[in-house]
Amino acid sequence: MNINRIKTLALKEWREILRDRLFLSLAFVVPISMMLVFGYGIKMDVENIPFAILDQDRSAMSRDYLHLFIDSRYFDYQGDVANENEIDNLIAGSKIRFAIIVPPKFQETLLSGRPIAVQSLIDGTFPFRTSTSKGYVAAINNAFNTQLLTAYISQKMGVTAEQSAAFISPIKIQLRYLYNQEVKSIWSIAPAMMMFILLTTPPFLTALGVVREKESGSIYNIYSSTVTRGEFLMGKLFPYVVISCINVVILWLIAIFAFAAPFKGDPVFFFIASVIYVTCTTGIGLLVSLFSKTQVSAMMLTVVVTIVPAVLYSGLLVPIASMDAASQFEAHLFPAMYYTDIALGSFLKGIGMKQLWTRVAALLLYTIILWVISYNLFHKRVKA
């Protein structure tokens, strides 16, 4: 290892990156715009769901009931339909997402003190929207049921409306949302996005940088020079790690200022953990580049090995604790999971080294393993 040689190599790589203006600007523009687009774009809140009504009773009571839907801000009333066939067409054409059917004799049955079934038809194409819509419909039905029962009990037992209301819901629920009291989705998306972006972009840049030399043949200059393997890898990758570190800071600033996410943890700890993380993801890019001969295949391979674990095994969508044993095992094999814990912990939970040191240690170990494998796989001599 000769520091001077590493420096020279890093400088050469840095110049090459600087000269490619488009590449350089994209290296920063891509992560930033990803952050902004995802941050502002992903809205998981389901609102304004378009729906239609089939009222076969047309009584005062059915109108009261249906107005609970029409007046709700979660729903967007699209009008009445005359029969079920019309509902079919509207749902098939995505004009509405669900329909409520009030059966004939709705008022009569309820007033005579008997239960009645109300049907809702829900579009199941997008399961997340379906379960949310179902939840809203159930909530409105519950509210209406409470009204009905309150009236029924106060009449039957001769108590006031308030007493009977207390009677049917004896348990109060004190709900507390921890770490994100107002349940702002952007607060949890911002740290998760840092995990995602810092996992996907550094390998991209690195792989393309290394394979470019392979494809253009300039790597033979390295092969024939006195530079050792270790020096080459260090010098080559140093600039990419630096770019990623700058991105860490930029993304962090966007999360804090543009998205107003709280940062309750220790910035120094978070920064150190992030540097380890990007060194690790850069290592993934290095490993990919050793396997591929062309830039296209390097690109594809990077997509394959980073995006899937970033989405599936990071805890971004599915909490690790809810996975089955096999998936849990796989999740532990990828670095994403550890950094998600670190990012969410530092931003929202305000925990630090004391609780998260195992995650940092795992990342560090991961990084070392990646780099050792790459070092052993990288040969200066081309196989015949």
Next chain:
Amino acid sequence: MVAMTAKELLQLGRDTVLVCAVLYLFTLDIMMAGGVKMDLNQGAVVVHDSDHSMASRELIYRFQPPYFKLSGEILNEKEGIRLLDQGEALVVLDIPPKFQHDLLQGKPTAVQVQVEASNTVLGTLAASYSAQIIGQYGFDAALQRMGLTGEGLETVPMLDDRHRVWYNPNQEDAWFMSISELLTVITILAMMLPAAAAVREKERGTIEQLLVSPLTPMQIMLSKVISMTLVILIGTAVSVGFVLYGFFEIPIKGSLPLFFLVTALYTFAMSGLGLFISTISRNLAQAAMLVIMIMMPIILLSGAWTPPEAMPDGIRQAMYLSPLYYYIEMAYGILLKGAGLAVLWDSLLGLTLLGSVMFMFGVGRFKRQFE
């Protein structure tokens, strides 16, 4: 031109890593995406039960799969906070002393639910399901006190909430996720492959050879687009046949020829963008990043993640500019809903118009390069 198309396919076939990657994207990747569950799945619940009565136990045992799983009891609140901090519990349920006593006396009582909301989607779901469970429990307890159970319920005026979910009766996330992933894969490849094929010629300098050849720019370009479209269609066929139908057992309701026709149209439209990218980038690294840059707004505005109706007004209109918006509508329409042209004609028209504009634009830029 046939020769050129064959050459493109050959070139692609020689890059084994690339072929494997494409194959992977169309099969394993989609299988894995199908494994993602968006609904709350076995969220860990820990209980702090200060009552230890029949009533509290009955309430606790209502937290069951699929949404929840009980993962133990804790003795103090601090332990609960620690588990939430570590992400080992999603919900901490706190039942007060004298819970059963109060309930039997008809006195109001309160149950505390602490939800880990660092993931807001899961946090909200966990909160609303817990509230439903507890509310229902209180309701049942009240009815029981009135002596209204089983048969007696027939005499209470109540709504019975019945829902039917169409197209995906069991709400299998896999059905949605796998198709969504397939569409994303098609989108990426439809831009990336033609762009890569065109930029590679530039980077290697072989484009000069093409220039002096008797082929017109249009022929050069079409052969690239056609060969890549072929690759994508084959991949899609493999994916629909083996993964969607074979592995996830999605009942394909609509007409497959129509689906492939629409896919070919979409691929052509996107390859226009790919060619455009190839004209402004000098090497593959640049092209790759431009692909990502262009892809993000297209996916975002497509309604794949956020339903169109939840978008703010300006953005909602902008969605008509995303080709994926029409393609998603048609793909789900054909595959899951069994819709035909009678329902989907407006989306098809939209995609055709937008696609022609995009393709002409790409072609125009590509041609100018040669002049």
